[in-house]
Amino acid sequence: MFGLIGCMRAAEGRRDELLAILSAQIGEMPGCKSYVIAADARDADAIWITEVWDSEADHKASLALPHVQATIAMARPLIAGFDSHVITRPVGGVI
Amino acid sequence: MFGLIGCMRAAEGRRDELLAILSAQIGEMPGCKSYVIAADARDADAIWITEVWDSEADHKASLALPHVQATIAMARPLIAGFDSHVITRPVGGVI
Numbered sequence: 001m002f003g004l005i006g007c008m009r010a011a012e013g014r015r016d017e018l019l020a021i022l023s024a025q026i027g028e029m030p031g032c033k034s035y036v037i038a039a040d041a042r043d044a045d046a047i048w049i050t051e052v053w054d055s056e057a058d059h060k061a062s063l064a065l066p067h068v069q070a071t072i073a074m075a076r077p078l079i080a081g082f083d084s085h086v087i088t089r090p091v092g093g094v095i
Numbered sequence: 096m097f098g099l100i101g102c103m104r105a106a107e108g109r110r111d112e113l114l115a116i117l118s119a120q121i122g123e124m125p126g127c128k129s130y131v132i133a134a135d136a137r138d139a140d141a142i143w144i145t146e147v148w149d150s151e152a153d154h155k156a157s158l159a160l161p162h163v164q165a166t167i168a169m170a171r172p173l174i175a176g177f178d179s180h181v182i183t184r185p186v187g188g189v190i
Contacts, residue, residue, distance in 0.1 A: 003131065003133045003143075005100065005133075005143055005145060019186050019187075022187075023186055023187030023188060026187065026188055026189060029189070032189050033189070034129055034131060034188075034189055034190065035188040035189040035190075036098065036129060036145070036147055036185050036188045036189075036190055037185065037186055037187050037188040038098045038147075038183035038184055038185040038186060039183060039184045039186060040181060040182075040183055041181075041182040041183055041184055042181075042182065048098075048100055048181065048183050049188075050100060050131065050145040052131055052133075086135060086136075086137075086143065087135075087136040087137065088133035088134060088135055088136055088143050089133055089134045089136055090131050090132065090133040091114050091118055091132055091133060091134060092114075092117075092118025092121065092132050093118060093121055093129075093130040093131045093132040093144075094121060094124070094127050094128070094129055094130040094131075095129065095130075095131055
């Protein structure tokens with residue numbers, strides 16, 4: 001499996017708007033086993049996205065899906081930056 | 096929902112052993128919607144655990160479950176430390 005853990009920063013005061021955009025059009029993403037969009041409970045502008053995919057190729061392919069492209073386009077103006085980006089190899093748990 | 100994103104460090108050279116212990120006895124954890132155990136792809140000693148629970152209370156209750164207590168006891172000697180611990184509020188995605 002292939003995993004990602006990333007933290008992005010919303011433009012000041014616009015996190016809820018960004019969270020709504022990110023979670024509105026999740027739709028079908030082949031090979032996606034987990035895709036969690038979450039607000040940081042302590043940092044008012046931080047959003048965490050944690051992902052598990054069957055393979056890195058599945059993740060790459062998802063970025064070309066029309067609904068994912070549309071979401072990225074809508075979200076981009078509300079993203080102030082990216083704090084951390086970790087690549088992982090999920091091994092187990094409740095997935 | 097209640098979420099956690101944490102990074103722990105395995106004792107040097109013993110990450111695979113620790114990963115095996117952590118993922119061996121997952122069992123039933125009421126209220127657990129996602130519990131991903133993953134190796135950091137670039138840092139040889141780092142393990143990431145990302146969790147989504149129906150509530151913070153469900154997460155707290157899980158720590159008293161016998162199989163969770165047993166896992167913690169087995170894992171503790173192989174844990175060198177904890178790097179990061181983020182509390183989140185999951186809002187959507189593929190969970």
